Amino acid sequence: MKIAVCIKRVPDSEIRVAVAADGKSLDEAAVKFGLNPYDEFAVEEALRRREHAGAGEVVALSVGPAAVQETLRSVLAMGADRALLLQVAALPADAWIVARALADALAGEHCDLILFGKLAIDDYNQQVGPMVAELLGVPCVTAVSALDLEGEQAVAQREIEGGIEVCRFPLPAVLTVDKGLNEPRYPTLKGIMAAKRKPLEVRPVELPAGGIEVLGLRLPSPRRPGRIVEGPGAVAELVRLLREEAKVL
């Protein structure tokens, strides 16, 4: 079984981000980057499928600047067999451009499964996976939280509002995966050492800007500080404030 995992390098979700001087990009020096958390589920699932099958290959792909090599190396440390970086100076904001680049690279790989995280936590677009499926002409199931493979067929579960949807589809297919699918492993120290010797191909590509331009990037406005109401009349005063100022009652 051959599985491709498409990953993205994103800012660490637990670190406060800073906007660069141009007002429309992140200050990369002030931000720590890592593997998109939803992509961890995709990598883990690919590794488990390969281990379960006892044979096969897991290929990690990404589009982005040279620094993404470190992220791909961490996926190799988790256990992927090889990696391919479609290297660009900067990632285009238009998902269509990224999807086309990935689909071009994937067309020659002939994978049984192509996995994505259900979204990238930096832009929340949820577009690249479905677009790649469309470009390759294969089925796409998004936000998969359970997966069964039965030969050339597969059954996936998706958590939808108030319930679970179960769908069947043929392979090859593109899946975007959700948390709950598995528990991603830690890269082991031996894995980190082994990753050094695994192939990581860097393929420079020229991509058009596409149809979307980011005009600005702003941090949310800071929350106003709370106020403590004290004294014997506190309850009445609090109710009055909630009704008249906060207008929540």
Next chain:
Amino acid sequence: MPFEGVDFYGIDALLTEEERAVRDAVRTWVDNRVMPIIAQHYLDGRFPAHLVPEMGELGVFGANLPVEFGCAGLNNVAYGLIMQELERGDSGLRSFASVQGALVMYPIHEFGSEPQRRRWLPELARGRVIGCFGLTEADHGSDPAGLTTTARPAGDGWVLNGGKMWITNGSSAQIAIIWAKTGRLEEPDSIRGFIVPTDAPGFSARDQKGKLSLRASDTSELVLDNVPVGPDALLPGSRGLKAPLKCLTAARFGIAWGSVGAAMACYDEALRYAQTRVMFGKPIGGFQLQQARLVEMLTEITKAQLLALHLGRLKDGGTVTPQQVSLAKRNNVQIATDIAREARRLLGANGILAEYQAMRHLANLESVYTYEGTHDIHTLILGEDITGLDAFQ
């Protein structure tokens, strides 16, 4: 908030991508698996034994030993960074890894026969077998040459008699590396190392009770009462006191790094507290006295980081001397202890609670200050090295 480390001098740039990856892997593991439980284990006086298989899986035990024995095959800087991150969690956890790696796996690799290496190292690396190191005795701590445990030939094997004290992992270990004299008690050159199964007849381990330090770590007293071992128990390459001393040098190297981790944890906690704790109408970090504390901590951490890193590069280059290791162990544990105490004080009354880390680290570091060569013994090692005059006796 996850731990982000302390790096005022851009020291990260001096590490390779692989060294950083190793450090980050252990850091994340400590954040997720150690930090949520360590305070309770400390209060309960219980080593978190359930983490041992995970540490084995991760590959932290004997990580600088070769891949052919199931180890990670890392360089010594990466090994040091592992110790730093483990001790950022708790000195007890780092102590476990130090004993397993530097005091059990290292001597088996260094002084053991090929069959001994093949039999024990892969199991020790996975954490399926736990080891301990028996050198110190109740009356021979800083003076190991005087140890009184004996090994006498019996049949084709040996019989061991004696007692060992302050043995980390003593009551949880399946094997003990026991150092004993095969000749007269006046002959430290007759000291040899033995791999002793802890279920051998006559071997017993008793937990040392009442510890106010390293509470999340097992410390035991070992008694060897006519313990018979086979000929394959002897580490054939171990001859004289210098064999266990080489083990101690390997462990001290890890401590020089580990103590920096404890110091970073305390500084990180103190800085966050100082920025948010309001007194007299502003965060206490805005007062000169607390700023002086924090700046002093940061300065000493930065110096200690550079010391540890260069020591690691020397070790990887093959030129490091035991005295250079002594200098780093002596300095870094000293400054870590001072930083933990200052952090404890900055935290005010909260600083005495287990909910915060500083006092746990402070109490732990008092042991680290004393074990693996006390601070004073390292002073004498260095004093002898620079003057050529022995001040031990």
